[in-house]
Amino acid sequence: MDRKDRQIIRALQRNGRMTNQDLAESVNLSPSPCLRRLRNLEASGAIRGFTVDADPVAYGLPITAFVQVRLERHNEETVRQFEQRVTCLDEVQECHMLTGGTDYLLRVVVAGLDAYEDFIRNRIHPIGGIGSIDTSFVYGTVKKTGVYPMIG
Amino acid sequence: MDRKDRQIIRALQRNGRMTNQDLAESVNLSPSPCLRRLRNLEASGAIRGFTVDADPVAYGLPITAFVQVRLERHNEETVRQFEQRVTCLDEVQECHMLTGGTDYLLRVVVAGLDAYEDFIRNRIHPIGGIGSIDTSFVYGTVKKTGVYPMIG
DNA sequence: ACCTTTTTGGCATAATATGCCGAAATCCTA
DNA sequence: TAGGATTTCGGCATATTATGCCAAAAAGGT
Structure with a gap:
């Protein structure tokens, strides 16, 4: 490189x-x-793949949410179960492990607020072992780039 | 569509x-x-553009952080100044406006912890009007996809 | 300075994109 | 449901692009 x-x-x-x-x-x-x-x-592997940046609203997904998740316990089984189940959810575009107060940060796209309620109730909560969920909806994007800063 | x-x-x-x-x-x-x-x-505009998904570690940016920012005041001048300055920062890959406790969520990539300190001290704080900054570092990514869920 | 290794540039061939045409399918109205 | 208008489709000829190979240049080590 x-x-x-x-x-x-x-x-x-x-x-x-x-x-x-x-x-x-x-x-x-x-x-x-x-x-x-x-x-x-x-x-x-330095290049993982190529993607298209599509407007989620035009596609039919007007709601984007960042969801902070904390687990009840941090034993291996709870963690493994959560990560395995979350990976399978199509609405979850990203799931990161974070330092600080929350365990996971998810970016979720859905077709509407009712679809979001359905997502939380019928997709996330049934996973089990979840301590708390804190949702923030995106109501505007100031900047979005995929270009890394210059180095050297 | x-x-x-x-x-x-x-x-x-x-x-x-x-x-x-x-x-x-x-x-x-x-x-x-x-x-x-x-x-x-x-x-x-349904397709905004095409990008490559590159491994930030291989590129030379091993640190990814999510930064929650609250402004001191929400008058037009403070908001405009913050958004205009943040847009120019190459380390900031995304900046969203959020509902809930924090005003903005930033995704930031840097070459190391010292570079992060430099970013906060010499790029973010000088903007002025910032009430609080809460940083969470990414120490693992469970899922990252650019594929939207199927609709219809 | 010499030799080895790596990277580069050019060329021929194969694969792909582009623009235009008539044909098929869809949609609207009576 | 029949007719006509509009939209979308498929095929073809041409222009552009990707791929693989070979010799030449550059870089690195002794």
């Missing part, structure tokens, strides 16, 4: 579907070595 | 760089109308 690899990543974070020729030009390489670097970044 | 458009979005969320021919096959269309739908989704 040298300076050129980071340039390639940043260029693709700005436009993940740009052609290899444009990518090569933007990092001052000819197409051949540029494509080889890209494939190496994929093979090494 | 019909069923096929949502299929296209979900397919591209799984692999944003798949060829139009593979995409067409996965949604049971021939390449021509599939590409036309894709271009329409881009033009309408």
